[in-house]
Amino acid sequence: MRFLARRLGFYLLTAWAAITLNFLIPRLMPGDPVELLVARMKGNVEPEAIDAMRRAFGISDASLWQQYLDYLGNLARGELGRSITFFPTEVSTVIADSLPWTVGLVGVATLISYLIGTSLGVLMAWRRGTWLDGVLPAATFMHAVPYFWVALALVFVFGVTLQWFPVSRAYGLDVMPGMTGEFAASVLYHAALPAVTIVIASMADRILGMRNVMVTTLGEDYVVMAEAKGLTSRRVMWAYAARNAILPNITSFALSLGFVVGGSVLTEIVFSYPGIGSMLLKGVENEDFPLMQGIFLVISLAVLVANFLADLAYVVLDPRTRQESE
Amino acid sequence: MNVLEIRDLGVDYLSQSGAVHAVADVSLDLRRGEILGLAGESGSGKSTLANAVARLLRPPAAITSGSVVYHRQDGTAVDVLALKRDELRAFRWKELAVVFQSAMNSLNPVSTVGAQIEDVLRIHAPKMSRNDRSERAVELLQRVGISADRRRSYPHELSGGMRQRAAIAIALALNPEVIIMDEPTTALDVVVQRDILHEIRALREEYGFAVVFITHDLSLLMEISDRIAIMYAGRVVETGTAEALHRTPRHPYTLGLLRSFPRLHGPREELLGIPGTPPDLRSLPPGCAFHPRCGRAVEECSTRLPLLTRGPNGSDGSDGEVACLLNGGRGVEETS
Structure with a gap:
């Protein structure tokens, strides 16, 4: 337990650092959002209007320290400022609207990719020397293929040519969002291609990662002993070999879970999916600093939470980490 | 009565x-209930031999010739090398168990000691109830000197000696007839080593299993074994009772091994190691593989391969064998 408390303390410190940097960086950069807006309108803005906008964006001439305290206070109330792109919508609303789509799509796809990829890696290591080794070059190839290329290929084949799946949006225009079966079916139908993209593009990493560790683990004495004990192959493979081989893979899985929140930007763009990745792109295009800042903050916190979960998983899965260090 | x-x-x-x-x-023959010591340098093939008998060899290693026959208590014989997958699974651990070199590595790090005994029972004695299994696990652990509450300990929470004891407890789980021990005490300090050896002897008296005890430490073998086989470059070069080997070793290599450690008692004598290095198995010298390192080698040694024949150690009722051309195939004739 002391181990977890220490980790928690470390993550809180990191979170504070992330929040503070998030506060400092825009303020240390030259210019402010209002200047950007004014520049966009080619300067045809009344000084009073500029003043009003400055107030709306919360830009003040107060001391940096005072601004920092205000910022922390606002953050505690969940206020991240107003988006410029979607003015006058609050950044927190923009994020709250897009985050569930991303977490649903990318999260589920990442999970599927992890489960399938890990199982395949285990099997390929177990049956090395058979035809399954043929998957290896394919996996290495897929490992090198970027997400957007897979997305474009799928859009072209299944979306445009065969027209089996829709190629944009998260649900059909003809259904009302709500807790209905019709809406759920539409969401699943629209999520199919982007989800497959993510699964295909990220699975190779899982296969290769798991296979490599698994091959090393199979050489361990305890696996040989499990075999000598006359246990069934299945038990030797999962309870002895895979159970140990998965430990080094947990960290990379946790990291990828953290980046789920960041969205799979390219995939979301290709499929015009209304997730946080698309929002981030819009924010960047419109120099929407409050929005970018808000999204970055959410991403950093998500990565931290995912890492903490990985630590938790480690404690559950590896008894050696439970040992109290004296 | 060979097992x-x-x-x-x-x-x-x-x-x-x-x-x-x-x-x-x-x-080689292993008799019921005996401790057969298998000694040799690293690379002499002793562990490979043990793994071949347990059918644990993995590619690129492969058995190319010969047979391994196991005799059950009821007299039926089993051709170990011909066992099919399921038969092999049933044969393993019930008839033949293995204690591996380093217990640190042979115990599953993410599973408790008790669970590692219980999963043997679950597979081989499926009718046993959960309670019976855990009772048996505790009983076995206590038998090798580990307290009952350690059943829930993970391998990393045990000392080196305790881990080796736990590995022995796991080997005993199904009362096997044969236990192969591959350097079971090599990683332990001398005091713990002694305790474990005594434990093995005591367990052998109680359960009557036969042991193939593999080590490079000949003095240790002299102490624990009934009979000893010496391996060099993949071949058995001498066999005999521990006593006969100790008193009158016949193979120059055995003699060299015996002279390479000091005695604590008796007259001081020069320590003579064995000159040279173990041979490269990819290009063995012709004739007797030991001849380049042998001070007594004659010309014939480099051309003719000596075969294992019943030697003088066999005449006094024991069945010593030696593979050496000296003295008309009887090996060296001097005491160690």
């Missing part, structure tokens, strides 16, 4: 540059 008969066993490691004969023409 295990190994005949002309050959194991090759197949590689790009041709096969490496790790074990060649090995014939």
Whole structure:
């Protein structure tokens, strides 16, 4: 337990650092959002209007320290400022609207990719020397293929040519969002291609990662002993070999879970999916600093939470980490 | 009464540059309830031999010749090398168990000691109830001197000696007839080593299993074994009772091994190691593989391969064998 408390303390410190940097960086950069807006309108803005906008964006001439305290206070109330792109919508609303789509799509796809990829890696290591080794070059190839290329290929084949799946949006225009079966079916139908993209593009990493560790683990004495004990192959493979081989893979899985929140930007763009990745792109295009800042903050916190979960998983899965260090 | 008969066993490691004969023409008998010591330098093939008998060899190692026959208590014989997958699974641990070299590595790090005993029972005695299984696990652990509450300990929470004891407890789980112990005490300090050896002897008296005890430490073998087989470059070069080997070793290599450690009692004598290094199995010297390191080698040694024949140690009722051309195939004739 002391181990977890220490980790928690470390993550809180990191979170504070992330929040503070998030506060400092825009303020240390030259210019402010209002200047950007004014520049966009080619300067045809009344000084009073500029003043009003400055107030709306919360830009003040107060001391940096005072601004920092205000910022922390606002953050505690969940206020991240107003988006410029979607003015006058609050950044927190923009994020709250897009985050569930991303977490649903990318999260589920990442999970599927992890489960399938890990199982395949285990099997390929177990049956090395058979035809399954043929998957290896394919996996290495897929490992090198970027997400957007897979997305474009799928859009072209299944979306445009065969027209089996829709190629944009998260649900059909003809259904009302709500807790209905019709809406759920539409969401699943629209999520199919982007989800497959993510699964295909990220699975190779899982296969290769798991296979490599698994091959090393199979050489361990305890696996040989499990075999000598006359246990069934299945038990030797999962309870002895895979159970140990998965430990080094947990960290990379946790990291990828953290980046789920960041969205799979390219995939979301290709499929015009209304997730946080698309929002981030819009924010960047419109120099929407409050929005970018808000999204970055959410991403950093998500990565931290995912890492903490990985630590938790480690404690559950590896008894050696439970040992109290004296 | 042999429980295990190994005949002309050959194991090759197949590689790009041709096969490496790790074990060649090995014939050995293991009698019911005896401790057979198997000694030799690293690379002499002793562990490969043990793994071949337990059918644990993995590619690129492969058994190329010979047979291993196991005799059940009821008199039926089993051809170990011909067992099919399911038969092999049933044979393993019930008839033949293995204690591996380093218990640190042979115990599953993410599973408790108790669970590792219980999963043997679950597979081989499926009718046993959960409670019976855990009772048996506790009983076995206590038998090797580990307290009952350690059942829930993970391997990393145990000391080196306790881990080795736990590994022995796991080996005992199904009352096997044969236990192969591959350097079970090598990683332990001398005091713990002694305790474990006593434990093995005591357990052997109680349960009556036969042991193949593999080590490079001949003095340790002299102490624990009933009979000893010495391996060199994949071949057995001498067998005999521990006492006969100690008193009148016949193979120059055995003599060299015996002279390479100091005695604590008795007159001081010069320590004579064995000159040279173990041979490269990929290109063994012709004739007797030991002849380049042998101070007594004659010309014939480099041309003729000596075969294991019943030597003078066999005449006094024991069955010593030696593979040496000296003195008309009787080996050296001096005491160690």
